[in-house]
Amino acid sequence: MLRSLILLGLAATSSPATAATVQRTYANPIDVDYKFNFEQEYEGVSYRTGADPVIVLHQGAYYLFQTLADGYWRSTDLIRWRFIPASLWPAEGVVAPAVWSEGKDLYVWPSMTHQQPILVTDDPASGRIRYLLRRTPPLPGAVPSGSEDRIKPGQVPAGPWDPDVFVDDDGGHYLYWNSSNVFPLYGMTLDAKNRFAYKGDTHALLTLHPDIHGWERFGQDHSGTLPGGTPIAPFMEGAWMNKVGGRYYLQYGAPGTEYNAYATGVYVSDRPLGPFTYAPYNPVGYKPGGFVQGAGHGSTFQDAQGNWWNTGTPWIGANWTFERRVGLWPAAFAPDGQMMVSTRFGDFPHYVPDHRVADPEALFTGWMLLSYRARATASSTLGDFAADRVTDENPRSFWVAADARPGQTLTLDLGAEKTVRAVQVNFADYKAGRYADAPDIYTAFKLEASTDGAHWSPLAETEAGEGRRDRPNAYFELPAPVRARYIRYVHDHIGGAHLAISDMRVFGSADGRVPAAPGRIAAVRDADPRDARISWGLVPGAVGYNVRWGIRPDRLALTYQLFADDPRLARGGALDLRALTRGQGYYVAVEAFDQSGVSKLSKVVRM
Numbered sequence: 001m002l003r004s005l006i007l008l009g010l011a012a013t014s015s016p017a018t019a020a021t022v023q024r025t026y027a028n029p030i031d032v033d034y035k036f037n038f039e040q041e042y043e044g045v046s047y048r049t050g051a052d053p054v055i056v057l058h059q060g061a062y063y064l065f066q067t068l069a070d071g072y073w074r075s076t077d078l079i080r081w082r083f084i085p086a087s088l089w090p091a092e093g094v095v096a097p098a099v100w101s102e103g104k105d106l107y108v109w110p111s112m113t114h115q116q117p118i119l120v121t122d123d124p125a126s127g128r129i130r131y132l133l134r135r136t137p138p139l140p141g142a143v144p145s146g147s148e149d150r151i152k153p154g155q156v157p158a159g160p161w162d163p164d165v166f167v168d169d170d171g172g173h174y175l176y177w178n179s180s181n182v183f184p185l186y187g188m189t190l191d192a193k194n195r196f197a198y199k200g201d202t203h204a205l206l207t208l209h210p211d212i213h214g215w216e217r218f219g220q221d222h223s224g225t226l227p228g229g230t231p232i233a234p235f236m237e238g239a240w241m242n243k244v245g246g247r248y249y250l251q252y253g254a255p256g257t258e259y260n261a262y263a264t265g266v267y268v269s270d271r272p273l274g275p276f277t278y279a280p281y282n283p284v285g286y287k288p289g290g291f292v293q294g295a296g297h298g299s300t301f302q303d304a305q306g307n308w309w310n311t312g313t314p315w316i317g318a319n320w321t322f323e324r325r326v327g328l329w330p331a332a333f334a335p336d337g338q339m340m341v342s343t344r345f346g347d348f349p350h351y352v353p354d355h356r357v358a359d360p361e362a363l364f365t366g367w368m369l370l371s372y373r374a375r376a377t378a379s380s381t382l383g384d385f386a387a388d389r390v391t392d393e394n395p396r397s398f399w400v401a402a403d404a405r406p407g408q409t410l411t412l413d414l415g416a417e418k419t420v421r422a423v424q425v426n427f428a429d430y431k432a433g434r435y436a437d438a439p440d441i442y443t444a445f446k447l448e449a450s451t452d453g454a455h456w457s458p459l460a461e462t463e464a465g466e467g468r469r470d471r472p473n474a475y476f477e478l479p480a481p482v483r484a485r486y487i488r489y490v491h492d493h494i495g496g497a498h499l500a501i502s503d504m505r506v507f508g509s510a511d512g513r514v515p516a517a518p519g520r521i522a523a524v525r526d527a528d529p530r531d532a533r534i535s536w537g538l539v540p541g542a543v544g545y546n547v548r549w550g551i552r553p554d555r556l557a558l559t560y561q562l563f564a565d566d567p568r569l570a571r572g573g574a575l576d577l578r579a580l581t582r583g584q585g586y587y588v589a590v591e592a593f594d595q596s597g598v599s600k601l602s603k604v605v606r607m
Helices: 002-010 387-391
Strands: 054-058 061-065 071-075 082-085 098-102 105-109 118-121 130-133 164-167 173-177 185-191 197-206 237-244 247-254 263-269 300-302 308-312 327-333 339-341 375-378 409-427 444-450 457-461 473-493 500-509 522-525 532-536 544-550 558-563 573-577 587-593
Touching: 054 098, 054 300, 054 308, 098 164, 164 237, 173 237, 185 247, 197 247, 375 387, 387 409, 387 500, 409 444, 409 457, 457 473, 473 500, 532 544, 532 587, 544 573, 558 573
Parallel strands: none
Antiparallel strands: 054 061, 061 071, 071 082, 098 105, 105 118, 118 130, 164 173, 173 185, 185 197, 237 247, 247 263, 300 308, 308 327, 327 339, 375 409, 409 473, 409 500, 444 457, 444 473, 522 532, 532 573, 544 558, 544 587
């Protein structure tokens, strides 16, 4: 019913998609004007970045804070975000802040390794910020930054880094923090009557156990090593606390932000400072496959209708290891207490509902990816940065035009007429040469559609005039379905030195039959039970597969997406899954998808 109502609303207009169009969907990475990072200016490394997102509902609006932006974003619908420059902001920027709403005030506590300010505002829409404290008290027991190797019992690392402040139902205030591959996450009580001064003892709450929890192993697909093969201990960071149904859910990011396996885990307790118990259904936020990869270190919040959402930090890594974006996924807490984050088709368009929705997976629009491996042609190309890179679903490969002058074009041939519902244009920062915001950093382009490649009609365009902004991950939901075979990007302006596009993604339907359900499902745990091989029969014509698993056969809450031309499928369907917990039983199934839809789920087997 939800989908039917929304589609009826979309069909009420037929004008090209612009900023004024009523929009009810979004796609990850979320479409905000990410800011250029200043940290590598002298190294000549220029890129837009977003990481460690916190979204807070405050006085009827949503506020998004992230790492290294001289301000924050405001939205009333979780779709359209407006950047608000802050009147007062630390010169070194704000990294991974704690943000919380309390009464009329919104508080911002940046990550710190020494005594620094805490910020507050009672009018965040205006950007007017003031100091709550110019200088926090010393963190009890903290050693100076750089001397962590000499910590004695009772001492803690410099901080608090990656803080989170949680306000309990009874008015109690608690701080959770740390980022380390040596030290645990910590927690302690705060004195709300004394400007949140530290109070009481520091509690070591939890640490990683990669020898038991497979998903906590560092590296690409939990390899346990750096790219060169050097073993490395995993990192735990990004604490976040929610209380639901009387349970305290202490979340953390692991095992490292710079690979596809970055995820969110959770421990549960009946007390705010524990003791905490590892949740058997971990990880909860996990997205190692697809265009958006990585889902760790974010926040979990309820929208105005009571629906749960989880944010995280997907990995880009084209210009620098820590080049990242922001992801937003539907979430839920089951009656039995299980926390779930739905990343199935987590980079395809999703609805943002205007009422309470029982099943977060119902927010997937069903609009399929039409552009994967579609033929792409461009008006010009710089060197080897060919146009075919824009349909490979890889944010680390991209097309670069010979120059960034207006009129450059990029055209996709979808192979046949199809029903187009949305388009996402993801820009890359190839030698952009920018390290700070400026008036000329904005994105301007048009999208056009054609059935024959000769006659073109307007499809969508960016904002003009005062409404223009930077759109590194520009997403356009069309006001009505459009029949088209060709989609063309027509360039006007980009803020960086080069016009570079990593992926132009087209969503809708090929209007055919959905693929058959995969057969011959098998799942075998390895001698190391943290690993398993899942195999299935390939489905003719499938574009890709979702391997879905969980600790209950009726609740396969975790997903690993693979495209059908993935080298791992060259000799038949098989995925080596390395995210399991020793001693924990699982169930697994596989679904196939193509440009027309998703198959029925395969047989569910025990793993």
